Amino acid sequence: MDFFRPPTSIYLQIADLVCERILLRAWKEGDRIPSVRxxxxxxxxxPNTVMRAYAELQExxxxxxxxxxxxxxxxxxRAKALAIKREEFFRAELPRMFKTLELLEVEWSExxxxxxxxxxxxx
Amino acid sequence: MDFFRPPTSIYLQIADLVCERILLRAWKEGDRIPSVRxxxxxxxxxPNTVMRAYAELQExxxxxxxxxxxxxxxxxxRAKALAIKREEFFRAELPRMFKTLELLEVEWSExxxxxxxxxxxxx
Amino acid sequence: MDFFRPPTSIYLQIADLVCERILLRAWKEGDRIPSVRxxxxxxxxxPNTVMRAYAELQExxxxxxxxxxxxxxxxxxRAKALAIKREEFFRAELPRMFKTLELLEVEWSExxxxxxxxxxxxx
Amino acid sequence: MDFFRPPTSIYLQIADLVCERILLRAWKEGDRIPSVRxxxxxxxxxPNTVMRAYAELQExxxxxxxxxxxxxxxxxxRAKALAIKREEFFRAELPRMFKTLELLEVEWSExxxxxxxxxxxxx
DNA sequence: GTGGTCTAGACCACC
DNA sequence: GTGGTCTAGACCACA
Numbered sequence: 001m002d003f004f005r006p007p008t009s010i011y012l013q014i015a016d017l018v019c020e021r022i023l024l025r026a027w028k029e030g031d032r033i034p035s036v037r038x039x040x041x042x043x044x045x046x047p048n049t050v051m052r053a054y055a056e057l058q059e060x061x062x063x064x065x066x067x068x069x070x071x072x073x074x075x076x077x078r079a080k081a082l083a084i085k086r087e088e089f090f091r092a093e094l095p096r097m098f099k100t101l102e103l104l105e106v107e108w109s110e111x112x113x114x115x116x117x118x119x120x121x122x123x
Numbered sequence: 124m125d126f127f128r129p130p131t132s133i134y135l136q137i138a139d140l141v142c143e144r145i146l147l148r149a150w151k152e153g154d155r156i157p158s159v160r161x162x163x164x165x166x167x168x169x170p171n172t173v174m175r176a177y178a179e180l181q182e183x184x185x186x187x188x189x190x191x192x193x194x195x196x197x198x199x200x201r202a203k204a205l206a207i208k209r210e211e212f213f214r215a216e217l218p219r220m221f222k223t224l225e226l227l228e229v230e231w232s233e234x235x236x237x238x239x240x241x242x243x244x245x246x
Numbered sequence: 247m248d249f250f251r252p253p254t255s256i257y258l259q260i261a262d263l264v265c266e267r268i269l270l271r272a273w274k275e276g277d278r279i280p281s282v283r284x285x286x287x288x289x290x291x292x293p294n295t296v297m298r299a300y301a302e303l304q305e306x307x308x309x310x311x312x313x314x315x316x317x318x319x320x321x322x323x324r325a326k327a328l329a330i331k332r333e334e335f336f337r338a339e340l341p342r343m344f345k346t347l348e349l350l351e352v353e354w355s356e357x358x359x360x361x362x363x364x365x366x367x368x369x
Numbered sequence: 370m371d372f373f374r375p376p377t378s379i380y381l382q383i384a385d386l387v388c389e390r391i392l393l394r395a396w397k398e399g400d401r402i403p404s405v406r407x408x409x410x411x412x413x414x415x416p417n418t419v420m421r422a423y424a425e426l427q428e429x430x431x432x433x434x435x436x437x438x439x440x441x442x443x444x445x446x447r448a449k450a451l452a453i454k455r456e457e458f459f460r461a462e463l464p465r466m467f468k469t470l471e472l473l474e475v476e477w478s479e480x481x482x483x484x485x486x487x488x489x490x491x492x
Numbered sequence: 493g494t495g496g497t498c499t500a501g502a503c504c505a506c507c
Numbered sequence: 508g509t510g511g512t513c514t515a516g517a518c519c520a521c522a
Contacts, residue, residue, distance in 0.1 A: 010512080010519075020226065023226050037493095037494095045509075046514045047514095049512085051495080066494085066495090066522095067495060067497065067520080067521055068520080068521040069521090070493095070494060070495080071494095071522075089223065093223070100212065104146070104208055108235070112231070115221065115231060122244070257498085260513095264458065269473070281510080282509080282510065282511095283508095283509085283510095291498085292498060292500070298498095311509090311510070312510090313506055313510060314506040314510065314516080315506090315510085318501080331472075335450065340480070343466060346458065350451065350455050350458055352458070354481070356511060360463065361467065362457070
């Protein structure tokens with residue numbers, strides 16, 4: 001239900017991907033994340049593009065680097081990523097969803113009911 | 124998280140756009156909608172693309188065609204569009220949102236609170 | 247008197263150059279600064295390099311852009327640039343200078359005396 | 370603000386480095402300084418480059434050569450180095466700094482205050 | 493090996 | 508025309 005929403009650029013998608021891994025605790029604090037070149041090969045993307053994604057995340061304090069060694073998940077990275085992503089969600093995604101709900105005349109009670117239904121055995 | 128994927132094909136985006144207009148009652152039942160050519164000019168796309176969108180909608184019974192006259196919003200169009208879009212929403216979008224909520228550790232109660240008082244951004 | 251001080255990268259030098267122009271009021275608030283391509287030609291540098299410099303400055307809030315139009319010196323740009331450059335100066339350049347003064351056994355009084363001497367008729 | 374300019378040629382940087390050691394009295398008058406080969410290894414540069422630096426210093430009377438033995442810090446070396454470096458400082462570096470101070474609107478009194486109490490960064 | 497910078501040239505979206 | 512993104516490939520400094 002997205003009308004002409006532009007696709008987000010590749011480097012931001014990569015940054016999101018790294019964030020997601022951190023939020024899922026797949027990459028924990030202190031871990032070394034894949035090198036620029038390795039991730040570029042894995043994602044079939046130019047190293048510069050990965051570089052840009054990493055630079056973006058470093059600037060936000062989510063990852064840090066050691067010259068000649070690699071990039072690392074820094075302390076408090078998960079908390080920072082969580083804060084940033086939550087802010088984005090509440091600011092951009094949620095209003096869009098509320099609008100959709102209204103357009104589709106979806107009752108809030110339906111959602112509340114569905115919320116626990118589909119995966120009752122979740123973690 | 125696959126790269127180089129256009130978010131949705133253009134003709135489907137156009138079909139969505141028409142649906143939205145109908146759901147918003149901007150185009151009411153019985154109304155004649157813009158000609159293929161006019162909408163193509165307005166959206167800066169190839170007429171064939173609009174044609175494909177209209178064909179898609181016609182097939183779903185959301186609009187109807189009168190040869191030599193144009194396309195029209197038929198009776199029950201809004202109800203049909205609503206049903207189709209709701210189905211899509213519950214099947215595809217909602218699960219994705221539940222996953223995001225879990226990842227971002229957003230409490231359901233927060234959403235319930237924000238639902239009636241938007242534009243009062245929390246966090 | 248710099249021992250193996252690495253040269254600062256080109257894009258940062260360009261960012262500095264823009265800052266300097268703003269500090270000198272050669273480019274005033276509201277002015278459109280040269281396009282990425284034009285400055286690249288003028289400086290004999292790749293457009294990407296200028297782009298990177300502009301992105302750096304935009305991020306610091308010193309310049310802003312309008313898609314398809316150009317980059318502009320924003321309101322309060324001079325004040326922001328001044329604050330940032332002063333911070334850099336006090337943090338990095340000044341301690342280095344104090345060290346040099348000590349090494350060269352330069353008395354503070356000499357500097358104070360020279361301060362007014364060379365260009366008494368300055369603005 | 371010209372690009373692609375190496376800050377100073379390497380051999381001059383090495384000469385500076387030797388000067389600094391002498392000024393710091395790390396290498397005292399009469400001391401034998403490292404052989405061309407040893408310093409070249411230590412600095413990871415070509416011996417010719419060190420050779421050129423030593424020749425430069427010898428010409429200025431800051432070090433002297435004893436064929437087959439090595440290079441030595443001569444009498445008055447420190448005084449000579451001091452004189453040369455001070456001259457460079459007053460001629461080249463100081464005017465540049467005065468210009469910076471003016472551009473950044475730094476008051477002389479601020480510097481005087483910081484001079485004795487560094488590491489107590491203001492701003 | 494690592495990251496960091498730069499170039500050359502391409503294509504896109506916007507105006 | 509403008510900025511924005513991406514690719515391909517190069518070279519450097521660091522470890």
